[in-house]
Amino acid sequence: MSDITRATPERRILSSFTDYTGAQAAVDRLSDAGFPVEHTAIVGHDVRIVEQVTGRLTRGRAALYGAASGAWFGLLIGLLFGLLAPFGTWIALLLWGLVLGAVWGAVFGFAGHALTRGRRDFSSVKGFEAERWDVTVDAEHLARAQSLLSSGAAGEDRV
16 A cells, blocks of 8 residues: 555545535534634535536627626736836726727637637536535544534535
């Protein structure tokens, strides 16, 4: 057996939840009680990646999304240059950064989407889902963690 395997402490299941927020709340409750949470882990079982489609992505919409993100980036660059510029010119630098960032973001958003040639004409958000979330704790800290959690409800969706 390797040294890394032996260095990993044995963990026990403290509590199980049907959703991640319940497991997160349990660890937060332990943290609030002063428990050394570095001895805990949240483990998802039967985890799958779910990609929720949020809408159709056209070249125009890709350009719009690119313009929005480019505008934020340009605003940041304008702000940084504005800090180094004379007092009266910083607003002009902010506006130029915003406009140039939006223009270049739109160009890159449009071109990037056009290069896919219709292979991905939708926008989406990816996330993880699991059947069960276990809060585990190092075996030597299990009794203390159990007593802290039993002193009040740590989550409502326990399994």
